[in-house]
Amino acid sequence: MSIRKKIADSEAVLNWTARRIASYIRMVNRNTQWQRIGYEELDQLADQGEPVIVVLWHQRLAQSPYFFPLDKGRICSITSSARAGSMVGRVQKLFGMDTIAMTSKNANNIAVSREVIGKIKRGISIGIAADGPRGPERVLSTVPLVWARTSGKRVFGITFSARHGSEAGTWDRLLMPRPWRNQGVFLCREWTENVPRKASEEELETLRLSLEAHMNDITAEADRMVGREPWSPKG
Template sequence: MTLGKRLAKSPTVIRGVGGLAHLWLARCQWRTRWQTRGEDALRAALAEGPVLLVLRHSRLMMGPFHWPRDAADLSSLHDTSPIARIAGDTHRRCGLTPVAMSARLSNLAMSRLVMDRMRAGASIGITADGPLGPAREINDPPLDWARITGAPVFFYAASMTRQARAASWDRLLLPRPGGEGAVVFRPWEDTMPRRADAAAREAARASMKAGLDATTAEADAMLGLAPGP
């Protein structure tokens, strides 16, 4: 193993880089003037139990700062790559409970882990198109976990007037301090049937994509921005 790979796997390095990332994101959070829609509906749902929070991978950077931590815990799921572990460290610093999901875990094992967290009272946050795309699509895990848990699904999106975009598959939004910001939480009006055939599953996928696209476009529109990735 090369020195670079050893450092990338080092808990000390992960914590150090995670600390720096958290400081920068916190600065962006507190120096941006935010407006929020849909949090009351989210809090009302959380009063009844955990929810499944679904978002685009490109809009995940500020999410830990916008979750109502006083209402419920959130377990953000991430893979075990160095970048994902750094993201998990920043989430932990925000008071959330990140959970590393090994690529070697079976779908059944992952589903059991999700159910265990929900039984403990934690909501689950997941990127619909992560960690590798295709961008802006709905991969299988949000559908599977909505079906298995029966929990309400909420969409989340954030937008900022001061931002850059990474040259990544999802064009990740990179926040900058200052300016205006918008946050939207929106409930999914449909449900995932417990026994869904192929047609019902694809209908739910299309409905979830439409809801997440609309949530993301609404956050952009609140700031007068054209819809972005």
């Protein structure tokens, strides 16, 4: 193993990096004038100990530790076992979130799904960036639909936007808000379609497109509220 890889995989280095990222996230949150819109129903469910499934876009991960009312309930974030996903998990744990790592191996992810359903049964909500961990950008996977079908729990789309910020040169065009004198919005809206327990592949695809459109709609709405140009596909 090369020295560079040893350093990159060092627990001390990884933890130091996670703390620096968490500091940036806290600085953004502290120095931004936020609006929090559409959270009434989610807050009430969290107060009652009723778990939900939270869906977000990978592009809007930078403020994800503030998406869910952690003062009212617990949430488990689904991350990738790859290095970048592992770092997301480390950062989210610093804010008090639970995490589960998925891999590219199907057998492992069957076990993850069982663990997810187990957490839901224990009253823990689940959060997932539904186009992650590698994209394509804003192409929603069926994973949250499968969990909604199995658990019968409600699905909420959550996003954020900020007036001042830049998009990283990553596959998801990660939005990085300016950490001072900023204005932002957290927007939460329930996706109200029902996922039948015996949904066919065709029905599941129709529902997938519906949730994908829901996520794009609320993200575009959040962007417009702070004066950002809404997302458009590459090319």
